Structures are given as structure tokens and as C-alpha cells.
Amino acid sequence: MKTYDLRSDTITKPSEGMRRAMMNAEVGDDVYAEDPTINRLQELAAELTGKESALYVSSGSMGNLISIFLHAGQGREVLCHKDSHIIHHELSSGSALAGAALVGLEGARGKLNTAVLEAAVRPDPHNPANYDLCRSGMIEIENTIAGVYYRRNELEDISAFARVHKLPLHMDGARLFNAALASGMSVREIAAFTDSVSFCLSKGLGAPVGSCLCGSREFIAEARHIRKMLGGGMRQAGIIAAAGIWALENNVERLAEDHAGAKKIAEALAGRSWAEIDSADVETNIIYFRTTGQDSKSVVRMLASAGILGGADGPGKVRLVTSLAVSSEDIDEICGIISEL
Ligand SMILES: Cc1ncc(COP(=O)(O)O)c(C=O)c1O
Known part of the structure; x- marks a missing residue:
């Protein structure tokens, strides 16, 4: 009997063309930032998202974790949706490894909105009256979440809220290209609402492994250190990054x-x-x-x-x-x- 695998979009296998690109990849030591294929993928990811810089990471989970490390850090709260991947499917790494508290908020269809954020954001920590309160550290949104994408006005509202409250906004864009397609916005337009965004090459785009974390030059320089700390320095990983480039060039449309x-x-x-x-x-x-x-x-x-x-x-x-x-x-x-x- 023929089987049709609809369990996930993570089950895809590299095509012939992708495998050829992998075989022919030029490589170097990426911990020295000398892998030309990884460097090319990172430039492409930065270009697509309109961010200053990008970092190739081994997984979407690692991209999210690094962003929690850098944006929130120890003892700060991550305001995210209660159904989000970082709450349910990343083994609480944001808490266990980055030391942040993940705060799961309500919101229709998996999406945050400014009303729930307003109710959850902590008051001014510099006011002595609030000395014993937790501190908000960042906002995290997932796009798409359960296949649902954020509309432009929703992104505008959340991003404006984040700026007013001086909270960095990270987007888990594991399926960012799906969100772009469905919303009619470009990846760059969506990413412009965020301080950092990660996207997976290993889901609908069909690469065997890898994600890109994108943000400011300073953020990505720090992210490189955290990636190494997490054991994510991958040496001649141009072999797998080549699949990511091939995916971005052939599998988006x-x-x-x-x-x-x-x-x-x-x-x-x-x-x-x-x-x-x-x-x-x-x-x-x-x-x-x-x-x-x-x-x-x-x-x-x-x-x-x-x-x-x-x-x-x-x-x-x-x-x-x-x-x-x-x-x-x-x-x-x-x-x-x-x-x-
Ligand atoms: C929304 C979302 N974020 C993050 C991830 C994590 O990606 P990875 O499996 O590469 O760690 C996934 C994986 O399924 C996901 O669906």
C-alpha cells in the first residue's frame, strides 16, 4: 500500500540537485568563519531578511535559544504565546540553559496581541516600589504558528508595543517563508518588525539540517559566541549549508x-x-x-x-x-x- 507522509514538513529528504550542491560545496573551518559556503548562506539570509548579519545554526531550537540568551538572559521573562514551540517543544531550554522564565500568554489562534502583552508586561524595574518584581526581558512570536500567519497590522502593533516598552522582539520564523507567501508580504517586510528572526531550512524548504538566525551585526557577533558555547561550532559545515542555499534558490516558490x-x-x-x-x-x-x-x-x-x-x-x-x-x-x-x- 502506498503511504503519504503528512506527519510534518520536517520529513523531507534532499533532492538530487540539492545533493549535488552538497557534494560540490567548497568548505573551510567555520569556527574561524572561513567556510565560504556558510558565509554565502549567511549573506543570503541577511539579504533576504534585510538584517545586517546572519548566523547559520544547527536547528531552529538553537536559533530561538540563542535569542533568549541574548535578549532576555538570566531571570528575565520571555513573553510568548502559551502554545508556542519554545514552551512545548524545546525542553524548556530557554529556562534550563539561558535562565529566562518563559511566560505563556493567551491569544486567539496562537497569536499574541497588545492587550495580552499590556497585561503581562512588568512595571518599570527602576521604580523602587517594584524592586521585588520579575522583569520583562523580551517578546517572542512564532510566524507561522500552527500554520496561521501574522497579519501586517498585528505585526505593526506588536512591534510598536515592543519599542515603547524597550523589549527586543524575536520571531521564531521556522516557517517564515510560508508566512510571507500567505501574507503577500516579503520576508524582508516581515523581518523589519523584529529585532531578530530565525528561519528553518529543514522544514518546507527541504534541506536536511540547519536554520539561520538574523539580526544586527552586534547581535550576531554575540550569537556566534553563544552558538560555540552550546557546542554549535560546526567546522566544515559548508557541506550542509550548501543544501540551505540550494533550498533558498529552488524551493521557496x-x-x-x-x-x-x-x-x-x-x-x-x-x-x-x-x-x-x-x-x-x-x-x-x-x-x-x-x-x-x-x-x-x-x-x-x-x-x-x-x-x-x-x-x-x-x-x-x-x-x-x-x-x-x-x-x-x-x-x-x-x-x-x-x-x-
Ligand atoms: C515553530 C517551530 N519553531 C522551532 C522549531 C525547531 O526547529 P528544530 O527542529 O530545527 O530545532 C520547530 C520545529 O518543528 C517549529 O515547528
């Missing part, structure tokens, strides 16, 4: 196919008695639906028995993700299978 595929699957699901979904809520490549009459694990088992691999996200919620691991023909086949389940 095709994200539109993933978005269109996710929408089609959502529409197919909308007709089933066991799924509750509004296809209009599917904005990029991640589909969430509520299960009706069955728990999510049994729905995931039912889908798997028909060849469709997905994931249960809590008792009543299932997640499916499109990526270059599933072609548009696959999507049509998936929709056909779903309509018969």
Missing part, C-alpha cells in the same frame, strides 16, 4: 503547492462526519481538525490504515502537514482516500 494541497485536503475533510474543520482556517501548509465521535488517536490510526500518516495533537485534534514529500498527484489521491473513509 513551490511552497505555494503545499498551501494549495493543504487547502484541498481541508476541503475533503470538511465533508467527513469524523472531522470538524473550516477550510478557511487553513492558511498555509498545516491542517488541524477536530475529531467528532472518536478520539484523535483512533482517527490517526484509521488514516494510517488507509496509508495517510498524520499526528494526534491532544485528545480531540489531528494535525496533517503538506510538504515536498507529497506531490500534487499525491494530494488528489489523499483527497480521494479521505472522501471514502
Whole structure:
């Protein structure tokens, strides 16, 4: 039986062209900043995001952790959404390693807004009356979060709030290119609202490993030290950075196919008695639906028995993700299978 892997967009494997680029990569010792391929990737990432500088890091988690180290640091609070990746899926590294407190806030569809930030931000620490209060250290937003992207006005509001309160704003842009595509904004326009932004090469962009952390020259110079401290100095890593360059040059525009595929699957699901979904809520490549009459694990088992691999996200919620691991023909086949389940 054919299987269709919709568990995540992290499951993609490097294509022939990407592998050739890796094989031919010029390399050097990146701890001495002498790997020409990494240097080229970092220049490209800085250029795309409009930031002064960028650093190649081994993972999205490392990019977020470094930003927490530098923007918040010991004893300061990171204001983020309660559903964010840094809260649930990074083993509390921001607290365990950077010493910051992650504060999970409410907000519709995974997004922060200025009302919840206003209620959470700590008062002026320099006022003696507040000497024993925690201190806010930074704001972190995830874009996309659960496949949902921030609108321009939402970014404007949060960024203005951050400036007024003198809080650095970091964006976990693991799927920044999906957010750009869906919002009609460029990556550079989105990044302009932030002090630092990271994006993953290893998700929808299809590279086997790596993320880029982008920010001011000073921030990235410091980030390089923290990366080394975390064991992230990778020497001749141009071999893998070459895949990242190839991904940025070849796999960005095709994200539109993933978005269109996710929408089609959502529409197919909308007709089933066991799924509750509004296809209009599917904005990029991640589909969430509520299960009706069955728990999510049994729905995931039912889908798997028909060849469709997905994931249960809590008792009543299932997640499916499109990526270059599933072609548009696959999507049509998936929709056909779903309509018969
Ligand atoms: C939103 C988000 N942020 C960060 C990460 C972390 O990326 P990595 O797995 O490369 O550490 C992920 C990974 O799935 C993610 O989905």
C-alpha cells in the first residue's frame, strides 16, 4: 500500500540537485568563519531578511535559544504565546540553559496581541516600589504558528508595543517563508518588525539540517559566541549549508503547492462526519481538525490504515502537514482516500 507522509514538513529528504550542491560545496573551518559556503548562506539570509548579519545554526531550537540568551538572559521573562514551540517543544531550554522564565500568554489562534502583552508586561524595574518584581526581558512570536500567519497590522502593533516598552522582539520564523507567501508580504517586510528572526531550512524548504538566525551585526557577533558555547561550532559545515542555499534558490516558490494541497485536503475533510474543520482556517501548509465521535488517536490510526500518516495533537485534534514529500498527484489521491473513509 502506498503511504503519504503528512506527519510534518520536517520529513523531507534532499533532492538530487540539492545533493549535488552538497557534494560540490567548497568548505573551510567555520569556527574561524572561513567556510565560504556558510558565509554565502549567511549573506543570503541577511539579504533576504534585510538584517545586517546572519548566523547559520544547527536547528531552529538553537536559533530561538540563542535569542533568549541574548535578549532576555538570566531571570528575565520571555513573553510568548502559551502554545508556542519554545514552551512545548524545546525542553524548556530557554529556562534550563539561558535562565529566562518563559511566560505563556493567551491569544486567539496562537497569536499574541497588545492587550495580552499590556497585561503581562512588568512595571518599570527602576521604580523602587517594584524592586521585588520579575522583569520583562523580551517578546517572542512564532510566524507561522500552527500554520496561521501574522497579519501586517498585528505585526505593526506588536512591534510598536515592543519599542515603547524597550523589549527586543524575536520571531521564531521556522516557517517564515510560508508566512510571507500567505501574507503577500516579503520576508524582508516581515523581518523589519523584529529585532531578530530565525528561519528553518529543514522544514518546507527541504534541506536536511540547519536554520539561520538574523539580526544586527552586534547581535550576531554575540550569537556566534553563544552558538560555540552550546557546542554549535560546526567546522566544515559548508557541506550542509550548501543544501540551505540550494533550498533558498529552488524551493521557496513551490511552497505555494503545499498551501494549495493543504487547502484541498481541508476541503475533503470538511465533508467527513469524523472531522470538524473550516477550510478557511487553513492558511498555509498545516491542517488541524477536530475529531467528532472518536478520539484523535483512533482517527490517526484509521488514516494510517488507509496509508495517510498524520499526528494526534491532544485528545480531540489531528494535525496533517503538506510538504515536498507529497506531490500534487499525491494530494488528489489523499483527497480521494479521505472522501471514502
Ligand atoms: C515553530 C517551530 N519553531 C522551532 C522549531 C525547531 O526547529 P528544530 O527542529 O530545527 O530545532 C520547530 C520545529 O518543528 C517549529 O515547528
